[in-house]
Amino acid sequence: MMPVMFYVALSAVLFTIGALGVLIRRNPLIIFMSVELMLNAANLAFAAFASSYGKLEGQIFVFFVMTVAAAEVAVGLALLVAIFRTKHSINIDEMNSLKG
Amino acid sequence: MTFFYLAPWIVFFPVIGLLTNIIFGGRFSEKVIGTVASLASGLAFVVSVLLAYSVAQHPEVMSVPFAQWIHIGTLQVDWTFRVDSLSTTMMLVVSGVGTLIHIYAIGYMHEDVRFKSDLKRFRRFFVFLNLFIAAMMILVSGDSYMMLFVGWEGVGLCSFLLIGFWYEMDTLGRSSWANSNAAKKAFVANRVGDFGFLIAGFLMFWKLGSFQFDAVFAAAPSADPGIIVAITLFMLVGVAGKSAQIPLYVWLPDAMAGPTPVSALIHAATMVTAGVYLITRSAPLYTLVPQAQYIVAMTGAVTALFAATIAVGQYDIKKVLAYSTISQLGFMVAAVGMGAFTAGMFHLITHAFFKALLFLSAGSVILGMERGHHHLAHHEGHDSHGHEDHHEEIFDPGDMRNMGGLRKTMPVTFWVYLAGMLALSGVFPFAGFWSKDEILAEASQMGYTTVYWLLAIAAFFTAFYMGRQVLMVFFGEPRHEVAAHAEESPLIMTAPLMVLAALSVLGGLLNFPGVDTLTSWLEHTLPFIKPGEFMMNVALISTALALLALFVSWLLYGRNPLKVGQPDPLKKMLGPIFTGMENKWFVDEGYKAVFVDRYVDIARFLADVIDWKFWHDWFHETVIAGTYNWLSKIALNNYADQRGIDAFANWLGNATKSLSEATRKVQNGFVRSYALSVLLGVVFILGYLLLK
Numbered sequence: 194m195m196p197v198m199f200y201v202a203l204s205a206v207l208f209t210i211g212a213l214g215v216l217i218r219r220n221p222l223i224i225f226m227s228v229e230l231m232l233n234a235a236n237l238a239f240a241a242f243a244s245s246y247g248k249l250e251g252q253i254f255v256f257f258v259m260t261v262a263a264a265e266v267a268v269g270l271a272l273l274v275a276i277f278r279t280k281h282s283i284n285i286d287e288m289n290s291l292k293g
Numbered sequence: 294m295t296f297f298y299l300a301p302w303i304v305f306f307p308v309i310g311l312l313t314n315i316i317f318g319g320r321f322s323e324k325v326i327g328t329v330a331s332l333a334s335g336l337a338f339v340v341s342v343l344l345a346y347s348v349a350q351h352p353e354v355m356s357v358p359f360a361q362w363i364h365i366g367t368l369q370v371d372w373t374f375r376v377d378s379l380s381t382t383m384m385l386v387v388s389g390v391g392t393l394i395h396i397y398a399i400g401y402m403h404e405d406v407r408f409k410s411d412l413k414r415f416r417r418f419f420v421f422l423n424l425f426i427a428a429m430m431i432l433v434s435g436d437s438y439m440m441l442f443v444g445w446e447g448v449g450l451c452s453f454l455l456i457g458f459w460y461e462m463d464t465l466g467r468s469s470w471a472n473s474n475a476a477k478k479a480f481v482a483n484r485v486g487d488f489g490f491l492i493a494g495f496l497m498f499w500k501l502g503s504f505q506f507d508a509v510f511a512a513a514p515s516a517d518p519g520i521i522v523a524i525t526l527f528m529l530v531g532v533a534g535k536s537a538q539i540p541l542y543v544w545l546p547d548a549m550a551g552p553t554p555v556s557a558l559i560h561a562a563t564m565v566t567a568g569v570y571l572i573t574r575s576a577p578l579y580t581l582v583p584q585a586q587y588i589v590a591m592t593g594a595v596t597a598l599f600a601a602t603i604a605v606g607q608y609d610i611k612k613v614l615a616y617s618t619i620s621q622l623g624f625m626v627a628a629v630g631m632g633a634f635t636a637g638m639f640h641l642i643t644h645a646f647f648k649a650l651l652f653l654s655a656g657s658v659i660l661g662m663e664r665g666h667h668h669l670a671h672h673e674g675h676d677s678h679g680h681e682d683h684h685e686e687i688f689d690p691g692d693m694r695n696m697g698g699l700r701k702t703m704p705v706t707f708w709v710y711l712a713g714m715l716a717l718s719g720v721f722p723f724a725g726f727w728s729k730d731e732i733l734a735e736a737s738q739m740g741y742t743t744v745y746w747l748l749a750i751a752a753f754f755t756a757f758y759m760g761r762q763v764l765m766v767f768f769g770e771p772r773h774e775v776a777a778h779a780e781e782s783p784l785i786m787t788a789p790l791m792v793l794a795a796l797s798v799l800g801g802l803l804n805f806p807g808v809d810t811l812t813s814w815l816e817h818t819l820p821f822i823k824p825g826e827f828m829m830n831v832a833l834i835s836t837a838l839a840l841l842a843l844f845v846s847w848l849l850y851g852r853n854p855l856k857v858g859q860p861d862p863l864k865k866m867l868g869p870i871f872t873g874m875e876n877k878w879f880v881d882e883g884y885k886a887v888f889v890d891r892y893v894d895i896a897r898f899l900a901d902v903i904d905w906k907f908w909h910d911w912f913h914e915t916v917i918a919g920t921y922n923w924l925s926k927i928a929l930n931n932y933a934d935q936r937g938i939d940a941f942a943n944w945l946g947n948a949t950k951s952l953s954e955a956t957r958k959v960q961n962g963f964v965r966s967y968a969l970s971v972l973l974g975v976v977f978i979l980g981y982l983l984l985k
Contacts (some may be wrong), residue, residue: 215968224965289962
């Protein structure tokens with residue numbers, strides 16, 4: 194059995210890639226994918242620790258996270274459609290109407 | 294059997310009468326109102342008779358305590374009725390003559406309210422009249438100077454109310470404030486007198502320690518005579534106000550603005566004699582100080598002559614009688630001033646009879662003229678039923694120049710007037726002869742020579758102006774068509790006149806020389822008086838003077854009666870002197886120039902300069918408002934407000950603004966920069982937690 198450290202390291206790498214994707218990319222679809230990547234990195238960590246400690250809570254949290262992620266994507270894509278209809282663009286850098 | 298316990302009813306019967314008329318009078322007819330008022334006065338007369346009977350049975354001063362009034366330390370004033378021969382004499386005169394005048398007034402006011410078109414005032418008149426009787430009864434029955442003063446002010450109030458009875462018109466019924474001004478004049482002149490009375494009262498309490506008559510009289514002989522002189526002279530000021538003596542008499546002629554029964558009751562028979570009563574009541578004080586007595590006697594005598602000369606030059610039937618009243622009051626004041634108290638009281642009683650008679654007859658004459666006027670107005674325009682007032686010229690029913698020949702149209706009034714006139718003129722054997730003669734006899738006997746001659750000349754003038762009046766009013770031919778159509782008054786008015794005429798004829802029997810009923814009656818109260826002596830030479834001189842005066846008046850006014858528009862024959866003979874008499878010696882004008890105008894000047898100065906310029910403009914506007922403005926502008930506005938509170942508030946606003954200016958850049962609207970912030974924050978917090 195592989196030590197838990199490997200899973201955590203993989204999780205950290207995935208999370209970092211996800212975070213960078215969110216910060217760097219301009220396409221909201223790619224940003225959503227990066228968010229999914231970060232969430233799944235978190236899932237991996239949950240599952241790894243849960244298996245390592247022999248507890249179920251971590252596993253259950255994974256389901257929660259997956260549910261939330263599905264809901265988030267659904268809402269996010271609906272928002273994107275609405276934005277595109279009004280602005281005919283989905284470039285994230287053009288969406289700054291709420292600046293102070 | 295005595296009835297002293299009934300004493301309070303002399304006040305309560307009139308009070309019950311007036312309350313009845315106030316509360317229920319609205320539903321009563323005129324006859325019921327008049328009957329209630331007359332009955333109230335009549336019952337007071339019955340009680341007075343019972344009290345007089347009791348005094349005759351029990352010839353001592355009786356005090357009937359009724360109520361406590363003021364008890365403060367040594368000041369003890371009670372409402373106590375003093376029943377003695379002097380007060381019952383006054384009660385009998387007041388309620389007796391008062392009742393007759395009440396009855397007369399039922400007829401008089403019935404027509405007066407119709408000529409003046411205000412029927413509602415009929416009730417008010419009788420309420421006031423009963424109030425007057427009540428107040429006068431308090432005055433004469435008081436046991437102390439304070440109770441006397443209560444009545445004194447009460448009758449003054451009634452006088453004011455009744456002079457101003459037709460307050461919104463003048464004596465001719467035109468819209469004006471003349472009547473109400475006359476009422477105010479009477480009130481103010483009486484205030485001046487009351488001031489004197491009050492000073493006398495205060496001195497009395499301060500130096501003699503009481504207001505109660507007996508206590509004051511007991512303490513007086515041992516007191517400083519200077520104080521007694523001061524008290525008696527200040528009291529004389531009060532007497533001059535109430536009894537219309539020089540220099541305060543000016544209100545009484547104007548008081549004729551009141552309805553004629555008022556002139557008869559208040560301004561001839563009763564209220565104005567209150568001053569004479571006061572001096573008689575204070576006889577023990579006056580007899581202590583001969584110098585004060587001399588001043589009182591001279592005041593009375595000078596007033597008697599002065600007013601008699603003015604009466605000669607008057608044309609208004611009531612004005613002649615008004616000045617005659619002042620003159621006759623001068624006789625009484627002179628008499629009591631000399632110490633001839635019986636003579637003064639005797640003249641007070643007979644004068645109440647014949648002067649009430651004369652005034653009421655004059656009222657009958659005036660109403661007779663009014664009736665004639667009304668009669669003509671109805672016959673001139675048959676179509677004029679509602680607007681008859683419009684085409685009438687102003688007609689004075691009291692002007693003797695409009696009269697003449699009334700003896701044919703008003704025979705009853707003529708005969709009773711003649712009786713009153715002969716009594717006032719002092720013709721033997723009418724009442725006035727005996728009383729006036731007693732005053733003159735006392736004056737000559739007591740050595741008051743000046744007073745005697747002043748009064749004798751005044752008596753001459755008296756007979757002259759009365760002769761002139763009767764000749765102008767009742768003899769000759771009517772000088773105005775109204776006089777030709779004058780009508781006699783009804784029985785309810787003439788019946789009291791006949792009673793008073795009988796009293797005026799027979800009144801001399803009250804103190805017939807040698808019998809001296811009144812003297813022995815008053816002796817119970819004033820033990821030091823002695824019966825006056827009948828002096829044949831004095832009687833002959835005064836009779837001769839009276840007859841001479843009547844003869845002169847016949848020469849001037851009877852032989853060739855006055856024609857329409859003809860000036861008074863005396864005017865040609867006396868010239869400027871008659872002008873002076875006609876214009877009352879310009880006393881009112883003099884008072885106006887010396888007192889009234891100066892008073893107005895002072896009032897104007899106080900209002901314009903002191904109040905407006907000083908208090909308003911300077912003190913209020915400049916000092917108070919200016920200081921306030923300066924304080925708010927300089928101290929508060931510039932320093933505290935602008936640099937303190939405002940500055941803090943502005944700083945707070947500016948600070949908030951610049952802070953938000955600085956932080957608003959953070960919120961740039963880019964989602965990714967927010968995400969970076971979140972990331973950095975998480976990294977920072979996690980780094981802190983891991984590395985600490």
